[in-house]
Amino acid sequence: MPDPSCRPAFLLFIKPTRLKNRGINILMSDRIVEAYIGEYASGKSECAINRALELARQGRKVNLVDLDLVEPFYTLRPLQKELSQLGLEVIAWKTEETVGLGEAGTVIKPAARWALRRRGDVILDIGYGIEGARTLNLLEGANQDPDLKIFAVINISRPMTASVKDIVAEVSTMGHVDGLINNTHLAEETTAALVQAGARTVTTAADAIGLPVIATLAEEKLAEVIGPVDCMGNRVRPLKRFMPKAFW
């Protein structure tokens, strides 16, 4: 039986009209499709969850898709119920549906493969791994989806992305990227100063690559301290941490 939430395939091929060079994009489609990629433990899932909830709070229909393929620990799976209650459509395995969890980490949920055909916004949590953004090749229609934006999540407290040079090198291995997200933190030890330091490094790196910084993420309390924009003028997205509850 066809999934009623699936978009008719032809809709995918309507090109949005963009009015460029005016600093604004007016899209015929107001559908938001974002994929979060990045290094191991860079904060992709946290970022994806919070973004999905932000959109849901605006009254939008949001699909949150788990595409962690290497090893499914720290995934959305254990959070499904909680996130569904918060109004999200979560596309992820249920624990009881899996066998040999972790050994069979690369079994992709069929619904995830077709996630771009769903009605509403689609927020994709792309699992870690050296393949990074190439995981998107597994999504039906990803290479034609006009709305798909790919954002790389960066935490400068991680040694592999600690400096401008490291970030530029790391992002250059990721394939097509539309923007960077500053997610600099040290868990409960995070300070506003650290987030700002991240903003400076990530913004400098983004400038070097020629990409925008989409947002700086900061836990709610810190976000209040920092204000609506960080020291580099990037929008601050307040973050509520879900992932500590999501282990395996």
Place this chain on the structure above:
Amino acid sequence: MTEAPVIEEKRVFMTGNEVVAWAALAAGADIMYGYPITPQNEVMHYWSRLAPRYGRNFLQTEDELSAGFATTGGVMAGSKAFTATAGSGSVLMQEPMAMAEMMRLPTVTVVQQRGGPSTATVIYSQQEVTLTTMGGNGEGIRVVYSTAGHQDLYDYTIKAFNIAWKYRFPTFVLGDGYQAKMREPLTIYDPERRGIKLLQPDPFVGGEGEPGRDRPPAQYRNTYNLEEELYEKIMSDMREFEENSADIAEYESRHTEDAELVIIAHGIVFRAVREAVDNLRRQSLSVGAFRPVTLRPLPGGQIKELAARVKKILVVESAYGQIARLVKEKVCGAACEIYSMFKPGIGIAAAEVEMRAKEILAKQ
């Protein structure tokens, strides 16, 4: 040209397996040999990404037997060589590590415990204690550090290389799936800048000159002829092991001085115990905690001393009595009562430990 891994001292945020790779780099490890098994894979993932940048090597072998034996080959050639494994891979790893024990090869093996027996789960357990401390056929002539989080993983992986090359006992860093996968901040540093001298490895084979002309050939075997010959060899190794045990053994102790009940746990379970004990102390309950950091050699003196003065001991572990067996051997003969909380293959939370402790304290 490859750059030196200048690791400036700072707080960072990582997964445990990454920590191991960075620590091995900081320790001056030359080569890793490995075979995929969850939950240690990211040790290889990160090492294989980092190694070429710093002129280090990586070889993915056909299985854990090969990874372990190749590690012995690397060590004999005079390289700081290491491997990482878990679960059934750890079972296979015991064959090469038995040879390392016999030949006194300073191998370093990182074990990220998973559920057992058999394939079981890839998630977590403390069920590889018996295997890692005692190994296969033999007497367990080895050093095992049980870590309780990322700072430990960093510190003890670095230490493992030094201890291995100092004493020439195969050395193990015993983590688990939780530590492998969880993320938390830690301080990374260049050990030499902290005054930790990194030992330089000496090759066992391939020295200068022609064997037989310029020097005797360096020849190693693990096959012995007579019972007496083997007996002499093992007794000499065991003497050396026991003589150095007090220097190698490490532990952490918390509020044990005046405790009526002392909770013994190792590895990540100790974190739950530490929290539980702090909570119990706030409720004015006389409870302490003791953590053997080295499971082999065990800090036997300290455990004996505890057992002689406290009334009750509770052993908590994510296994069915593996650390308890080791503890009981040391406690044997003491008058204290021994209680247990065994939860094989599953995590343990502070609240559960607290409850069990109260139950035991209430017993007359």
Place this chain on the structure above:
Amino acid sequence: MQPVPAMPKSWRLDNKPHKFCPGCGHGLILKCLGKAIDELEIQSRVVYGCDIGCSLLSWDLFNLDAVQTHHGRTTPVMAGMKRARPELICIAYMGDGGGYSIGVQHLVGAAMRNEKITVIVANNTQYAMTGGQMAPTTLPGQKTETSPYGRDAETTGLPFRGAEMIAAIVPEGAYVARGSISHLTQLTRFLKKALKNQIDGHGFSFVEALSACPTNWRTDAARTWEFVEKDMAEHFKRGEIKIPGKKEAVTDA
């Protein structure tokens, strides 16, 4: 005064005679190996690894640095060593049980990866040190302690052609040959070429040497020789199976 037999320079003289049975093929193979090492003048660079089984008796046979490992595990030990110190010339010496049965996955892994080591397998058609059990190389109808009625191909397979298998899976640059103690000059040449292949860094090198075990075969000299030259030769062809192509000519590039 007793005449001293001619021994390779790379052999230790202080512990001779060697520890093998009279008539054993190991001594002959290792004499050829010693000669090859002498001719290539590599004694100070070689590390010799031997297995469990009768091959372990050679752990102190040479004036070479050496390590005696476990059954079938000499291949990974030497591969690991070579990876750590590529300037060493690493030899893994083992029997057919070690090479083709318990350690076959290591042999396959090393061959596939083109490890720049030299593996030598002595094929005497059975497990000798454990008392003469059937091996993958046992001939059809051959009686051993575990094939007391003769090896039945129906239930236990045919003699395993290890050199051909290795030749089929190695990448370019590998050298694979089978020699025999019945043709020592040829065997020495093969061993020398195998070592040269490692020295030149072309890739994996592998020599199977047909050997003899009169002790377990319970054969006299004449029948031993006949078994090697006729019975074994019917199943195992001597010759070079894989020689690096034009790459061999590339030197001092």
